[in-house]
Amino acid sequence: MADDLMLRTEDVARHFDVSRPLIQRMIAREGRRTLRAVDGVSFDIPKGTTLSLVGESGCGKSTVARLVVGLYAPTRGRVVFDGRDLAEARSDAAQRRRMQMIFQDPYASLNPRWRVRDIIAEPIRAFGLTRSNAETVERVGQLLTQVGLAPADGQKFPHEFSGGQRQRISIARALSSNPEFLVCDEPTSALDVSVQAQILNLMKDLQARLGLTYLFISHNLAVVRQVSDRVGVMYLGRIVELAPAETLFTTPRHPYTRALMEAIPDLDMTGRQRIPVGGEVPSPITPPSGCPFHPRCALANDRCKAELPPMLPARGTPAAKVACHAVEEGRDGGPQAAVRVAERGGMLAAS
Amino acid sequence: MSNTLPLLEVRNLRVEFPTRRGILTALDDVSFDIHPGEVLGVVGESGAGKSMTGAAIIGLLEPPGRIAGGSISLGGRRIDNLPAKEMRTVRGREIGAIFQDPLTTLNPLYTVGRQLVETMTTHLPLNPAEARRKAVEWLELVGIPAAAQRIDSYPHEFSGGMRQRVVIALALCAEPKLIVADEPTTALDVSIQAQVIALLKRLAREKGTAMMLVTHDMGVIAETADRVAVMYAGRIAEIGAVRQVVKHPAHPYTIGLMGSIPPISHRMPRLLQIEGAMPRLSSIPRGCAYNPRCPRVFDRCRQDRPDLLDAGDTRAACWLYDGADKDAAHAAAESGYTEVRRG
Numbered sequence A: 001m002a003d004d005l006m007l008r009t010e011d012v013a014r015h016f017d018v019s020r021p022l023i024q025r026m027i028a029r030e031g032r033r034t035l036r037a038v039d040g041v042s043f044d045i046p047k048g049t050t051l052s053l054v055g056e057s058g059c060g061k062s063t064v065a066r067l068v069v070g071l072y073a074p075t076r077g078r079v080v081f082d083g084r085d086l087a088e089a090r091s092d093a094a095q096r097r098r099m100q101m102i103f104q105d106p107y108a109s110l111n112p113r114w115r116v117r118d119i120i121a122e123p124i125r126a127f128g129l130t131r132s133n134a135e136t137v138e139r140v141g142q143l144l145t146q147v148g149l150a151p152a153d154g155q156k157f158p159h160e161f162s163g164g165q166r167q168r169i170s171i172a173r174a175l176s177s178n179p180e181f182l183v184c185d186e187p188t189s190a191l192d193v194s195v196q197a198q199i200l201n202l203m204k205d206l207q208a209r210l211g212l213t214y215l216f217i218s219h220n221l222a223v224v225r226q227v228s229d230r231v232g233v234m235y236l237g238r239i240v241e242l243a244p245a246e247t248l249f250t251t252p253r254h255p256y257t258r259a260l261m262e263a264i265p266d267l268d269m270t271g272r273q274r275i276p277v278g279g280e281v282p283s284p285i286t287p288p289s290g291c292p293f294h295p296r297c298a299l300a301n302d303r304c305k306a307e308l309p310p311m312l313p314a315r316g317t318p319a320a321k322v323a324c325h326a327v328e329e330g331r332d333g334g335p336q337a338a339v340r341v342a343e344r345g346g347m348l349a350a351s
Numbered sequence B: 001m002s003n004t005l006p007l008l009e010v011r012n013l014r015v016e017f018p019t020r021r022g023i024l025t026a027l028d029d030v031s032f033d034i035h036p037g038e039v040l041g042v043v044g045e046s047g048a049g050k051s052m053t054g055a056a057i058i059g060l061l062e063p064p065g066r067i068a069g070g071s072i073s074l075g076g077r078r079i080d081n082l083p084a085k086e087m088r089t090v091r092g093r094e095i096g097a098i099f100q101d102p103l104t105t106l107n108p109l110y111t112v113g114r115q116l117v118e119t120m121t122t123h124l125p126l127n128p129a130e131a132r133r134k135a136v137e138w139l140e141l142v143g144i145p146a147a148a149q150r151i152d153s154y155p156h157e158f159s160g161g162m163r164q165r166v167v168i169a170l171a172l173c174a175e176p177k178l179i180v181a182d183e184p185t186t187a188l189d190v191s192i193q194a195q196v197i198a199l200l201k202r203l204a205r206e207k208g209t210a211m212m213l214v215t216h217d218m219g220v221i222a223e224t225a226d227r228v229a230v231m232y233a234g235r236i237a238e239i240g241a242v243r244q245v246v247k248h249p250a251h252p253y254t255i256g257l258m259g260s261i262p263p264i265s266h267r268m269p270r271l272l273q274i275e276g277a278m279p280r281l282s283s284i285p286r287g288c289a290y291n292p293r294c295p296r297v298f299d300r301c302r303q304d305r306p307d308l309l310d311a312g313d314t315r316a317a318c319w320l321y322d323g324a325d326k327d328a329a330h331a332a333a334e335s336g337y338t339e340v341r342r343g
């Protein structure tokens, strides 16, 4: 593997046992039930770049995030962090220090009884990154300044801050161990748009300044367009399309990617009607046979119902990998149809 | 629409919360109308007072919150001072409510059919058999597949999107004249969101129902509302036709708010950002509440509080619009930001 890769996942899966208690299963005569939260996900993240994962609630984004930082062990496949197997890397504090996670909820992720300076200093102390208390205090002050707060804010408790300020504190804490790789799980989804803009600008500045690598998770395509180098679209535990950001937004190929784009509300008020995706996301306990999108897909045929499509370079836009029989067979209308979708979704307006 | 009489008239509404440290004013001098069949969008950051406005209208302010001034009238009749029992009747029969989390509206112990039937028999001259027939119709109308079979299911047996559709059926089944919907799609995925918005719009149009749609999602407002009110720190900062507010906002806050929405059409090197945060209720600055963050602030803004002024196509609470030249004021407001989103 090239040494410019920060992270690589190889066919990673995480299944959960969601069976009812044994006695109930015996009465109902049912077997064990397995929920396939993530079911075979492969991607690379080159150093210094941002890969985003998008998809609807429950498609497995947070589970991927947890697999990638080692909070879950994979049921299948493996995660490689800077050339080393993650399980092995995690057992080494010097490696653990290099990856941190930022969560969606800035309220729940900070200990309410700790002062902000102790919250931020905790990883510094845990990894023994400073030699004296004075040095730690100075480092915490620097970190607070770096995220747009004041060193004096370290005296306060989390409840004294607004949601956006709390997310800045989470970022300062995540940066305190000098990580190179940050996993950001919906870091702005709980924030107002005006605060979201502040945090996204901050994350971009930090990336430029510190050369950070991001795995960025979001359900908001417009946010993803602002921050990503590459984008993976997830559906029911799998990546269905993986492409450079500009390729994805200008020529979306997978029918689900297209559906997501056509469902975006029209802020530019061009009179475009958003086209709702019919039906609902199926249960990951009983996923549909074949292509998991087939019950909602206008292009589905018998093959789609029977056969799981593999990820292949898309005909006409080979920079994109797509898991779809219609794309492979050339019956999706090709790149021309993709451009029309992008146009309808307002993706091409000002680029 | 302005030649019909307003259905809802909110005048100088003031809501207060007595606390140990003194009285907090959550809403101050809020005035607007909603006409029959009209959708008024209410947007703003969290804590701006959107839900509070909705709660005051439906008479469900959480104590010790209270209406401390102004009036609310529905069809010409004051409803802000009704006894609780009478207000309950108004709430089911004349005003329907939809909240963000469908589970707070639905009773988990009763089937959805029973809840629909009870609502209809309470408010409409229907017997239980008729009401049940109508309940199936409502479930079909809001897009529940196999409605006749699902009517005897419990709320937990539906997915989030379907539950929100059941809530919409419940809010509409007594055929109220006004719907107050507080973040009805915020908990839903985009694909489901579009279905629910399309449904609300269609029903409002077909039944001539007026709607107050509270959300922090400008995209939802842009495609659903006829007019929009932008709230900031307990007051209306700007109000006007949705197209004008979204494409040519006048108030410096609205300009900043619209500009900070990431565009889907292209990648920006940096997003426009408003510095700082909305003040807390306990420390709303004197004069214009936006003045500490406003790039166009001048002396008067720190002294006097602006009321809604004519800003050309909309009305804005901003001293820039105190003169006759509205275009010049507009240009001044926009020039405060380096990256203004243009329509």
Ligand SMILES: Nc1ncnc2c1ncn2[C@@H]1O[C@H](COP(=O)(O)OP(=O)(O)OP(=O)(O)O)[C@@H](O)[C@H]1O
Pocket: A016, A017, A018, A035, A036, A037, A038, A055, A056, A057, A058, A059, A060, A061, A062, A063, A064, A219, A284
């Ligand atoms: N510990 C667990 N035990 C059982 N099921 C789980 C567990 N964690 C996640 N799941 C299930 O796995 C699936 C994927 O969950 P995940 O949290 O990764 O989704 P997500 O894409 O992050 O969704 P959201 O956008 O709502 O955050 C869901 O069906 C979820 O209910």
Ligand SMILES: Nc1ncnc2c1ncn2[C@@H]1O[C@H](COP(=O)(O)OP(=O)(O)O)[C@@H](O)[C@H]1O
Pocket: B017, B024, B026, B044, B045, B046, B047, B048, B049, B050, B051, B052, B053, B062, B063, B064, B065, B280, B281
């Ligand atoms: N029970 C309460 N006591 C004191 N203040 C409250 C109470 N409930 C809400 N508030 C305050 O009233 C303001 C408006 O709240 P709300 O209408 O819920 O805002 P929005 O819906 O716009 O997010 C906020 O500052 C909020 O903190």
Ligand code: SF4
Pocket: A254, A255, A256, A291, A292, A293, A294, A295, A297, A298, A299, A300, A301, A304, A309, A323, A324, A325, A326, A327
């Ligand atoms: S494989 Fe078939 S069902 Fe799946 S997305 Fe492609 S066309 Fe649709």
Ligand code: SF4
Pocket: B251, B252, B253, B288, B289, B290, B291, B292, B294, B295, B296, B297, B298, B301, B306, B317, B318, B319, B320
């Ligand atoms: S009144 Fe003054 S401070 Fe307030 S928005 Fe207008 S220019 Fe800015």
Ligand SMILES: [Mg+2]
Pocket: A061, A062, A063, A185
């Ligand atoms: Mg998640």
Ligand SMILES: [Mg+2]
Pocket: B050, B051, B052
């Ligand atoms: Mg609210």
